[in-house]
Amino acid sequence: MGVQDSLLPGLRHVMKQSAQLLLLVLMLWMLLFLAVFTYLTDSSSLFNSESQHSTYVQHSAQAIMASHNSRWGLYAERRGPFQRRQVFQPPRTREEFHFRNSDERPKKVTPNSNYSNDYFSNGWSLVRGLWKGQVSSKMLSQRLRRAMRDHVHSNKHKVLYKGQQKTTKSRQEMLCEMKQQAKLRTLDGSEQPFSHLGFQQLAPYKLQQMYTTCAVVTSAGAILNSSLGREIDSHDAVLRFNAAPCKGYERDVGSKTTIRIMNSQILANPKHKFNSSLLYKNITLVAWDPAPYNIDLHKWYQHPDYDLFTPYINHRNNFPEQPFYILHPSFIWKLWDIVQSNTLENIQPNPPSSGFIGIVVMMNFCEEVHVYEYIPSMRQTNLCHYHEMYYDAACTFGAYHPLLYEKLLVKRMSTASEKDLKKKGKVTLPGFSNIKCPL
Template sequence: MGYKIPGAAMDRVSLLWRLRRRARRGALCMALFCMTMAVLYTLCAENSVPVTDAIFGVRARTRAQPRAHSIVKVLRGAGAKPMYVDPQKLPGVIPGDPQKPIPVLSSSTHSLESSHKEHSFRSRDREPHGLLSWLVGRPLRRALETILGGRRKSDSLQKGDAELFGTHGALGEIWDDEMSSTMLGKRLKKVVQNYQAMNKYGVKFSGSEGATRRRKLSGPELLCQLKDMVHITTLTPDMEPFAGFPWASQLPPQPLSSDLGPFKTCAVVSSAGSLRNSGLGKEIDSHDAVVRFNAAPTAGFEKDVGSKTTVRLINSQVMASEDHHFLSSSLYSIGTLVAWDPAPYSSDLNEWYNKTDYPIFKQYQRYRRLHPQQPFYILHPSVEWQLWKRIQDNMAEPIQKNPPSSGLLGTVLMMSLCDVVHVYEFLPSRRKTELCHYYQRFSDAACTLGAYHPLLYEKNLVKRMNQGSDRDIYTHGRVTLPGFSTYNCTASILSKP
């Protein structure tokens, strides 16, 4: 007769088996959860989407910009649900209240990843890289990216934009310095018109009214205009109202031009998406000085953009945005920093100090306390509007009444410090693309052609002044400009036919 297990013992054995099964299920669930999170983090990293945004369905919100309902209606159609992105991914936005977000500058059919239809992504770089991207099939990856917000279902280019950027697009092989807003597609044309109608900074300028009747200035004449009329100035402690502030001692005692340079050759490295796969890194690093912009990184992109940074020009929006970690990121601790913030058109320093777009002075003081030894300058706001006047005065149509881009400011800054300046991908090369920045995956033709900034007209000006060949622009996206100190305006004017 077999031994019978007592009922209490049976209950304990049964309980142990149940606990064991639950433990196995828990371990399996935890393993699946970890795998899911690994996939999520990988996809988010590859598509520049914050993980929390992917989980909670909020697309890269920012508190750095105000709402712009009129622009949204043009770009996305009336009644469309607003979608938010990091303003630094945009070609130009409306500065204002830092407590309010800004809608995306894109239409409902213009996707974050529309660049996959562009010629620059015909290589394998079109697809994300990584172990999980290799393991997960394309259909499943596309579905996951759509769910997680890395891609939107509609990835088609707008017709007008495709006609501009295609192989036989209106932009052509080399930038035409006769480009105007009339050549833009319907969407971009409306965007530019809206920005042209705005006048946040109180611009009062009538010098361009007769532009169509004036003789078109030559490249040498434009160079002499910039040399004579745009003066690179930075704030010093003796300037009012700063002289009366205790923190004025944090400002450099001498202007930037006295402390930095002169350099023989300089590289101005734009943040353009067309730098991807350019292989220009070694050439860029061979220059005596290199200027970069805002949050543009070098780590991981050295082959295309190099690693040297002599000057980093940043706008006050980057300094104030929590997303860019200005006070803590090591990105900004290399080289000399130069910050700028647009002032009202006719204001003096007193008015500007009380009416900055973003808290540039508060952030400046905080950063200087953390990095007292790093050279850090603030650009005088008159520089921006001096440069804006030169652009407007040499264009036959009204331009946006907003300050020039950081790219053009940085170019003129280096022309004041260097004998020769090479500007990379400010004028797009054969790699021209709608991809806004080489380090992000956000696409919009306005990043090349302008929206908030008068980019289209800036490029016209630079193309006219270029002393290099069209071949350099086509193959390398490289423009060659002389430094102001080496350019002889008297000889140039006398040699004019």
């Protein structure tokens, strides 16, 4: 008994230490469990939120396409004055405001889609780069880089650029280059085959309006919630693009339209109701379509991207008092040359965007040009156009068109403040009449 009595205190001490150790382990395990549980709960909530947003986008896009397909059925599209009429099934993906280019239009938007992630993974770095005037194709998403490489390789328009490429030009040098080389030219019917077809009698007088201040309003989704409408309407002239509406969006985009630039799809596709829509009434109309880089007018007339000549002839005959012009292909490709000459990278050998074309058109007419949401503001989004539910980063940074390089050039020529750029998405450019160049 004496030995057992002597062992009891030591045994109790060991048991007490073991209990304390076990309690400590249990507490640590509970803390670890709570941390893991909190992390998983937050992650699940975030995933559900993203999934709900993506599902909404996907269902919206599907609803639009269902309405689109049921409304169109089959439509006939004429691909040139000397070709038969052919019947095409409407594309499964959105084709509005783009020339044929499957790379630019995602088939659907899903949570894991590269299309929906382009902006979040690369968009803000590109936007900040544009604000600073420092971007390159290496900053594009993998999808857009691949699309760009495909266009450079295919070279649909047989572009063969032989000019110089420099990135060290001053702002004044770039503006003088633009003034000297980008003089506006429209189709006047003096060249074959148009002179033989009587286009000289159809073409209106030379487009030469002059304004003090002008607004170029892009169709970018980022202009939503901008409250820029009143400022836009304060300008002497306002340029808009394609089928972009004002009605219902006046607070953000204004209500005044002076000139509307349209790619040839607007004239050719019945869905745009070119002959009847009020969008195209009582304003100056300017249409364009890409011709071969070598400016083969015969080939262009026979095989335009979309037939703009038949609607043009009909419109001029029906409304001879309305100013309506077709941009000469030499003007379109001269703008491309200027963009290529200001970067060492090989840009997409496709015509510049309607946005860039419109900016330079207005530089011909205005003493000062204010461009809205061409360089993205802090509202930048993957929404392509403010008036339709369609998401794709290519609309902002380019796939078919060399948009990234166009925007970099415009930024380098702009005099806008950093505040205007970030808050309004506005750049300010002098008109050609205000650019003083050495003789």
